[in-house]
Amino acid sequence: MTDDSIRQPRGPVALGLFALLGLVLFATFVVLGTWQVKRLAWKRDLIARVDARVHAAPVAAPSPGQWPAVTAESAEYRHVSLHGRFLHDRQTLVWTATDFGSGYWVMMPLQQDDGSIVLVNRGFAPADWCGAKRACTLGPEGEVTLTGLLRLSEPSGLLRSNDPARNSWYTRDVAGIAKARGLDRAAPFFVDEDAAPGTLDQGKPSWPQGGLTVIAFPNNHLSYLITWYALALLVLGAGIYVGRDEYRLRKKS
Numbered sequence: 001m002t003d004d005s006i007r008q009p010r011g012p013v014a015l016g017l018f019a020l021l022g023l024v025l026f027a028t029f030v031v032l033g034t035w036q037v038k039r040l041a042w043k044r045d046l047i048a049r050v051d052a053r054v055h056a057a058p059v060a061a062p063s064p065g066q067w068p069a070v071t072a073e074s075a076e077y078r079h080v081s082l083h084g085r086f087l088h089d090r091q092t093l094v095w096t097a098t099d100f101g102s103g104y105w106v107m108m109p110l111q112q113d114d115g116s117i118v119l120v121n122r123g124f125a126p127a128d129w130c131g132a133k134r135a136c137t138l139g140p141e142g143e144v145t146l147t148g149l150l151r152l153s154e155p156s157g158l159l160r161s162n163d164p165a166r167n168s169w170y171t172r173d174v175a176g177i178a179k180a181r182g183l184d185r186a187a188p189f190f191v192d193e194d195a196a197p198g199t200l201d202q203g204k205p206s207w208p209q210g211g212l213t214v215i216a217f218p219n220n221h222l223s224y225l226i227t228w229y230a231l232a233l234l235v236l237g238a239g240i241y242v243g244r245d246e247y248r249l250r251k252k253s
Helices: 012-054 064-069 174-181 221-252
Strands: 079-086 092-098 101-112 117-126 143-152 186-193
Touching: 012 221, 064 186, 079 117, 092 117, 092 174, 117 143, 117 174, 174 186
Parallel strands: 117 186
Antiparallel strands: 079 101, 079 143, 092 101, 101 117, 143 186
């Protein structure tokens, strides 16, 4: 005796619950897929916008009056220029890992002509760059003009938090560094300095090595939207199958 001859058509309550569940799942998957379509368009626009900023000619960094309007959408990765004097005694080393290995970002305050301060990431230096006493050349003296990419402050990490009291830094937290170093009128952003000409000596970098900004935006939205829409189609297919099966059973009975 086959299963079809035993199983009776489902009752209205069971069919109603199946239909409700199917509608909820179908609508949810369609909404999620449509949201990923919008996210895909947004991510592609972001990548194009950042690419244009990075390769554009440098413009003056935002002035103090413009700082409140600086956001990721309006300014991050903008190619900017700065002029001022480095405050060598306020340098901060931020632990990081790059293609050169583990070491530090060398964060140096630059005091501009108007007295405002912008933290400059002069680049990467290995952990043994300065030796045990940190006795290394801190950077150019006097007035300097430099270019780089505008970056937004990085909050303290979840796994390894910044500890200003111990001078241990794991993120480029502009507000935290400015407070720890007593920097007044500090910009709410920092600048990744471009690689300076002549920073490679016979193929070996000199430290700190600038121009190492990693610009990577994961873009998996296309695969996500395909997944959500595929699940919606599976739910629709399952609903059609159940409906045809129920129709066949009722026709036999």
